[in-house]
Amino acid sequence: MKKLLIVLSLAILSLNLTGCPSSTVASTPTVQAQIAVTQTLNALGVALKATPGILDTLYTNGKITKDTYNAAANVYNQTIASYKLAVSALNTTVAAGQDPNTSTAYLSALFNFTTNQDNLNNLIAAMGGK
Amino acid sequence: METTAAVTIAALQLAAQLSPAAIQLVNGIIASFQNSGLSEADQLKALNDLSESLKPMELKA
Numbered sequence A: 001m002k003k004l005l006i007v008l009s010l011a012i013l014s015l016n017l018t019g020c021p022s023s024t025v026a027s028t029p030t031v032q033a034q035i036a037v038t039q040t041l042n043a044l045g046v047a048l049k050a051t052p053g054i055l056d057t058l059y060t061n062g063k064i065t066k067d068t069y070n071a072a073a074n075v076y077n078q079t080i081a082s083y084k085l086a087v088s089a090l091n092t093t094v095a096a097g098q099d100p101n102t103s104t105a106y107l108s109a110l111f112n113f114t115t116n117q118d119n120l121n122n123l124i125a126a127m128g129g130k
Numbered sequence B: 001m002e003t004t005a006a007v008t009i010a011a012l013q014l015a016a017q018l019s020p021a022a023i024q025l026v027n028g029i030i031a032s033f034q035n036s037g038l039s040e041a042d043q044l045k046a047l048n049d050l051s052e053s054l055k056p057m058e059l060k061a
Helices: A002-018 A029-049 A051-060 A066-095 A104-127 B002-016 B020-034 B040-053
Strands: none
Touching: A029 A051, A029 A066, A029 A104, A029 B020, A029 B040, A051 A066, A051 A104, A066 A104, A066 B040
16 A cells, blocks of 8 residues: 555656646646556556566576466466556546546556566566566 | 656656666666657557457466
8 A cells, every 4th residue: 555655646746747748749637647657557568578488488497396487377367467457447547538646446456456566576586587 | 758757667666666677678668658659549559459468378287
């Protein structure tokens, strides 16, 4: 919960600091917030997509056992499932013209995703994957 | 926009607790989206395509 509050606070801070954008794309603080969240989720998704390759390399090189590989794969599968829910919640938020930083549904989905991702990152770090 | 990007990236780093190498990767990816010139609708479409492309890993027997 502390992490969620930090993210929310920083996201709100970003809106306060931004002012009028120079971009022709962003026209309102809500749209700017939607774009920032979209870009962030895009980046996280690209990083997430690299995980199976990391795990395969660790397993192929004998750094982890089959059981460890499967345990990590299960956490990865939970993580991408929660990622898809966060993306879905963002779609709903954007369609409704809402600021995702004030959407309970989106923030809840984001929190579930980051919790899973923390578990995944910690697991991979413990394997020597960092 | 730079301030927004910096703060958003800081929030991202806190949220994801990524390794330095991963943070660098994510920052680069965010910058590429910011410089892509894509409309918000196209960025959202790219996100949805990416989300759709993520498939569950198969367990080893």
